[in-house]
Amino acid sequence: RYEEREDFAVVMQPFFRNTLLPLDSVSPPDLSFFAADCFHFSERSYSEMAIALWNNMLEPVGEKQTYNNFTHDRSKLKCPNPEKPFLSTLINSGFRNSDLNLEKTELLVPYWAVIVAAVAGVLAGSL
Numbered sequence: 008r009y010e011e012r013e014d015f016a017v018v019m020q021p022f023f024r025n026t027l028l029p030l031d032s033v034s035p036p037d038l039s040f041f042a043a044d045c046f047h048f049s050e051r052s053y054s055e056m057a058i059a060l061w062n063n064m065l066e067p068v069g070e071k072q073t074y075n076n077f078t079h080d081r082s083k084l085k086c087p088n089p090e091k092p093f094l095s096t097l098i099n100s101g102f103r104n105s106d107l108n109l110e111k112t113e114l115l116v117p118y119w120a121v122i123v124a125a126v127a128g129v130l131a132g133s134l
Contacts, residue, residue: 016096021073022059029077040077051079058084065091068100 009017031037040052059075062085093099
């Protein structure tokens, strides 16, 4: 919908897609990433996710990092460089005249396969 616009862009930032729960030194989940209710994120988690989101916005489309390693290191914060001093979009990442069309992308898995897998999972779980 916004693909052809020059003044507006929507870009998915996949920094949290393949992220694993951070573990502490003995392997259970590191609870310092969670608030006192053990459900919501803590200030530390929000800080790490903010860094990952910022880095994702500077990475070109198609080369965005899909995970966050949750290392408490401020040096992993990326800065814009002189060649690309802007946030990356489809157009300025070089996809303007390419064959990439998000609306016409064919699904890799048929919709019915998801339904069959869900029903099979429920049946297997109930057994």
